[in-house]
Amino acid sequence: xxxxxxxxxxxxxxxxSPKIALVSGRVRxxxxxxxxxQPLLGKLPVTRITDLxxxxxxRLPVYAVVTPLARDLTTHMGKGADxxxxxxxxLMEAVERISAESIDP
Numbered sequence: 001x002x003x004x005x006x007x008x009x010x011x012x013x014x015x016x017s018p019k020i021a022l023v024s025g026r027v028r029x030x031x032x033x034x035x036x037x038q039p040l041l042g043k044l045p046v047t048r049i050t051d052l053x054x055x056x057x058x059r060l061p062v063y064a065v066v067t068p069l070a071r072d073l074t075t076h077m078g079k080g081a082d083x084x085x086x087x088x089x090x091l092m093e094a095v096e097r098i099s100a101e102s103i104d105p
Contacts, residue, residue, distance in 0.1 A: 030080070030088045037091055044098060045069035049087060061086035065094045071101045 017027045028036070048066040053059055063086045065076045076097060078090025 030085045033088050033092065034084065037088070037095070040095070044094060046091075046094060049090070051083065053083065053086070063087045063090040065090040067094050067098065072097050
């Protein structure tokens with residue numbers, strides 16, 4: 001059996017990136033992220049992007065992205081301070097999971 005043990009014992013050291021706002025922890029605004037994501041959407045198995053905000057009695061912005069052709073989760077949820085932030089959050093959750101599917105164990 002092939003071993004997947006970590007051979008490099010040196011811990012990773014990440015440097016901080018400048019943030020757009022202290023409260024968000026993001027490097028790019030939702031508008032910038034959505035703009036960068038647009039050319040990739042045709043390559044993702046996304047069939048639906050749904051605004052679930054009306055289902056919440058206090059109207060917190062929540063979106064769902066459905067990827068039925070994915071190997072793993074098929075519904076990815078995103079929340080945010082506004083509709084755009086929630087939609088981008090859900091899309092990036094889908095991108096993250098789909099990207100991880102292509103990594104061989």
